[in-house]
Amino acid sequence: MHKKPSNSLPSLHFAEHGGTGPYLLLVHGFLSSSAQWNLNLPTLRKICRPITVDLWGHGQSPAPEARSHYSPSSYALEFEKIRKKLGAENWFICGYSIGASLSIRYAIDFSRSILGHAFTNSTSAFTDYSNNEVWLASIAENAAKISAGGLEAIEKIPVHPKRARNIPKSIHNELMRASKDLNPTAIANTYVETLISANIMSLVKNNVRPALMLWGTKEKRFQKLGEWAKKNIPLLQIVELDTGHGVNMEKANDFDKALGDFIQKTLEGRVR
DSSP, X not given: OBOOOSSSSOOOOEEEOOOSSSEEEEEOOTTOOGXXXXXXXXXXXXXSEEEEEOOTTSTTOOOOSOGGGGSHHHHHHHHHHHHHHHTOSOEEEEEOTHHHHHHHHHHHHTGGGEEEEEEEOOTTTTOOOTTXXXXXXXXXXXXXXXXXXXXXXXXXXXXXXXXXXXXXXXXXXXXXHHHTTOOHHHHHHXXXXXXXXXXXXXXXXXXXXXXXXXXXXXXXXXXXXXXXXXXXXXXXXEEEESOSSOHHHHTHHHHHHHHHHHHHHHHHHHHO
C-alpha cells in the first residue's frame, strides 16, 4: 500500500511491503531507487515489515525546488514523519551508500524512535571534505552541469546505474528504468545540500542504539573508512560480506541473513 501526502507540503514517497514484526525503513543510494531492495523483500518480510522510501527526485518521490529539503537534517525529519504516519512507536532503519549517511544521522538525531540501525559501505558518510576546496568546487560545478544538461549530464555521473557491473540483471534493469525519471533539479540539489553535508564522523560518538555495518569488503576505497567506523562507532557490530559496493544486491541471501539476525538478536536483547 502506498501512502500519499496529507497536506500541500512535499513528502517522500514510501511503500509498505507486508510482513510481520517491527517496521524496517530501507533507504536507497544516490541515482538508485527503491527497486534496489526487490531481491531482499521476500526474506525480510519473514522477520519484519519492510518500508521502502525514495529520495527526493528519485523513484516516485517529488523534486521540491527549495534546497533546504535536501539537507541531511531535513531527511531525518522526513523519515520521522513516515514513522508517525505508520503509527510505529519505534523501528529499524537500514541505509545504503548516501542513504547510509542519512540513516545513521536519523538514528542519532531520533534515537528514541530507533530500535537499531544498519548500513552498508558509504564513502560520503565517513570522509571529511569540509576543508577540501577542490572537492567543494567540484560539487558546485557538477550541480551546474546537471542543471544545464539534464538526464544526459546525469548519465555521465560515475555512479550512474548504467555502469553497475556486479548486480543481478533483474535489478539492473529496474534501476535503469527508474533512472529515466531522475529529476535534474533534485540531483543538482542533492549535490549542493545532501552530499556536501553527508559526513557524520563528528556525530557517531553519540550513537546509543545497536548498529550493524554490512561491509562489502571488495570495495577497496572503503577499506580505511570501514576500519575508522569499526574503531569509532559505539555499539557497532560488523558483518563482512564478499561484495563490492552493491552489498544488498550482489549477495542478497547473505545480506538478508546478516540483517535478519541483527534484527532478531536486537529484539531478543530488549526482552531480556
